[in-house]
Amino acid sequence: MSDKLIISVLGAGAWGTALACAMANSGHEVTIWGRNRKILHDIGENRMNSTYLDEISLVNGLQVEGDLNKAVLGSNVILLVTPAQSVPQMAELLKEIVDPGQVIIVCAKGIDRQSGKTPAELITGLVEPDNIGALSGPSFAVDVARGLPTAVTIAFTQMAQAMKYANLLSSDNFRIYASDDITGVELGGALKNVLALAVGAARGMELGASAEAALIARGFGELRRLAEKMGGKPQTLSGLSGLGDLVLTASSSQSRNFSYGVALGRGENVAGMPLAEGVFTAQIAGKLALDYHVDAPIIQSVGEVIANKLTARDAVRQLLSRPLKAENQ
DSSP: OOSSOEEEEEOOSHHHHHHHHHHHHTTOEEEEEOSOHHHHHHHHHHSOBTTTBTTOOOOTTOEEESOHHHHHTTOSEEEEOSOGGGHHHHHHHHTTTOOTTSEEEEOOOOOOTTTOOOHHHHTTTSSOGGGEEEEEOSOOHHHHHTTOOEEEEEEOSSHHHHHHHHHHHOOSSEEEEEESOHHHHHHHHHHHHHHHHHHHHHHHTTOOHHHHHHHHHHHHHHHHHHHHHTTOOHHHHTSIIIIIHHHHHTSOTTOHHHHHHHHHHHTOOOTTOOOOHHHHHHHHHHHHHHHTTOOOHHHHHHHHHHTTSSOHHHHHHHHHTSOOOOTTO
16 A cells, blocks of 8 residues: 555544644545535635634645545545544445445544444444554644644554554654554543543632542543443553543643533533533443443533533532542542
């Protein structure tokens, strides 16, 4: 295979557009597919995505396509960058048009709230098993679109495949590290969104930096325990796609999950706020913790707040009233 790939990016939101820029900067031929014709026209004609990445000039050469069949036809690599909850629908659309030899890399961070499956699990069977990958890590779309230094993780079942695509898709400012732990990479990216909601709520309630640090540390313990029970590797969860992504997402107003949590903590009306994947993941993550017999009070409290069973302040009181225990429990 030539070092120059034909890449289809499915999803014209902030992250899809940013990844398309990163792939083009790596020297590949890139086509973006999306449902919104106005956004596609903006990208194709104006080198802008004014809807999601206002005032950022995109790289030259990005192609746009509103027909999914045409967007996918002939590509070596498909980056699936639609929201996590839309992956089942995308899998249905893709099953009739993808070739088993194509590579699909899922770039959504979440857990399907109906089935409890990760995006990579939801596309099983579309292509050869070794051709399914996942990309995740501490990355804001605006930074990647601007070409600022960013490091993420790519995972396939085979390390040789992961190393191959880490090298092919990396550029000077977009560094990709290889892993053979798809489960750990996906769960780290999904569960950190739930914890970012919790830390954001603490910020909204003005509980102080000490409380936020405690939520990050104790929350990471929950993330690690649950992901390991579900098959993730400890070293993956301590890396870019676990702890690294949590630190970024739970500490910046650029994070939609953190900002959504701030609004919850302030008691604001969150209707109409930008999509926060953690909102959809929270309740199913709490259920998975119960199913796998993992103690995860922070994750479960977030799910109860999202379901309107608790207020954010009541959730804090409930967490503070729990019995003291050894730190590693």
